[in-house]
Amino acid sequence: MEIVRDVIHEDLDTEFPKLTIEVVGRRRAVLVRFGDPVTQGQDDFTADVMTALPHPSGRGLYIPNTKIADQWDRADPITHTQMVLKAITDTKVVFARTVRLLKHWNCTHSKPMCSWNIKALCLGCLDEPMPLINALQIFFTYAADEIDNGPTPDPAHVADPIPLNMTRREVHKRLCTARDYIDLAIEHETAGRPLSAQHALHQVLPELVPDADATQEEAARLASTVRTGGTAATGLGLTVGLVTPTRAWGN
Structure with a gap:
């Protein structure tokens, strides 16, 4: 890594006089x-x-x-890149857009997984075009099942299984929670409750999807449920927070 630093300085210092290169504290790349x-x-x-x-x-x-004593890991990044590029093509870019959304989810929920684990799991379940909300639903459902079964294997079958940043039980719990909120958002949208759908999706992607006041929609839903003889209980309760409604989670 220090040799790479010196070579980059030699090649680029003249063109970029403010160039700086960090090696100390870096895990894999300068x-x-x-x-x-x-x-x-x-x-x-x-x-x-x-x-x-x-x-x-x-x-x-x-x-x-x-970060490890041996200082090196075996991997196959060339094959990984080929697999990701194929997935992007096969899904008409849905793969890349979903990964980007999942990285936001990961960062806003204490980073339970590394970004490569997210991509590896996406490779196992996203292989055709679809709306982003459905891609998120498929991912969280698939990822929860896979993590429950054990660590994610290397898609290229070269490196060791991908480690998690938290205990497997905790990661599984977070994936299941996200899955349930995505399911709830789709349920609300299908039933014509866009504010309730937005509120549910906000729980998964709070930095990207503004919260919405779903009080009236939820009251109407509960009233309708009671009138038809059903239960008013819900699996995931709704809280309120008044913002301008914004539909931000379609295709």
């Missing part, structure tokens, strides 16, 4: 900060640069892992 934004309004442009060595077997590579 972090390159160009000190020069490429998009208006951004402070900087950064890149992660991975170094690797061919594995003696001819399958996969050794990639850095500074």
